Amino acid sequence: MYMRPSFGMITPGIKNLILANVTVFLLQIFFGWLINPWVFGIVPSRMLGEFFIWQPVTYMFLHSPTGFGHIFFNMFALWMFGTELERTMGTKEFLRYYFLTGILAGVSIFVWNLFMGIDVPTIGASGAVFGILMAYAMFFPDRYIYLWFLFPIKAKYFALLFGVLEFLMLPSGDGISHIGHLGGMIAGFFYLRHNYRHWGIGQDFFRNFFKKKDLF
Template structure:
């Protein structure tokens, strides 16, 4: 191992700054929503690349937005829980690189899955409806409305509902923890011990199953979670082959 941390820190700098940034953006977004009815995810959430709301910077900015208090709480708890161990192990530069790479990777996978699903649906949707979805669909959703036909409604949601959250990067951290500390115990519900390697494997299978099942009303980006894990696995294997650690 080429890197040796200079003592363990409970709240290392990158984790601390990420926590502050995520919470700060959440508070700003809440204030804008309450005072001006402006949804910050319209500008910074990750939109489908074919929608009128897409901007390349969203591959980064979406990681710092969260849908609600529960969403940000569990993501930030996991960021602290796994991130403080990994940053102490890797150091701040490598940890930050890994975190951003897995978050961006999760967004890329989410975009690919959305593209595949859209291509399978579009052929079943009339051209005039497609035009409405791509030009006016986001305005329809802002009024808390959608198409009555389930297929049209699904396509409109895929094209015009943005993805938000640090979950992809957090799942990348989970993958790293499982690979680097496979026999460490994670306590489910703070009581049931399970080895990290089995927890990661089980969670990955669950996310894959949930993503394939595609339950109506399920707003969780399961394939983005898997994308964070996949990019994390690839990056760690790359570092191992280079011999930069372990």
């Protein structure tokens, strides 16, 4: 039987995160001078030269104000994958995990951009959202997800597919922070692997990831 991620009623952590992101997005649209991406996004020169150490936190709440696609897809994925996770982990631990993966994704963005000489603002919740995707795949590895709403694929392979794609797209220069996506996934993987006994995540996720009979 094929199953989609459990949507259900919105959970309190997800609700508060979406409200916070939407509020900041509206402030960006109507009072853009208050939410300067050079101050609140990740900019290596500002972090190093002016000690804007809050940027790996605040960048998660900013999205491109030129359209609705950026924030919509991030919030949709957060709701789709995060609802059941929050019920499983509890709101406090879920929020801790969300911010941990988002901040570590921000650190990876800072290091990568510094090394690559990229000194423009990076914004968006995508790093944390990709951390949520990794957690969903680890808690519910055999749950089916519909790729592009058409093709069923198990969550563990869905996460692997996106991880490989993000890695391959690192040098693309397409204006998307693939290192942030990858950083969020890697941070989530190692955090949950360290705590998998506590969360009851089966060892089969690590020992028997590939089973010939159930790739799809």
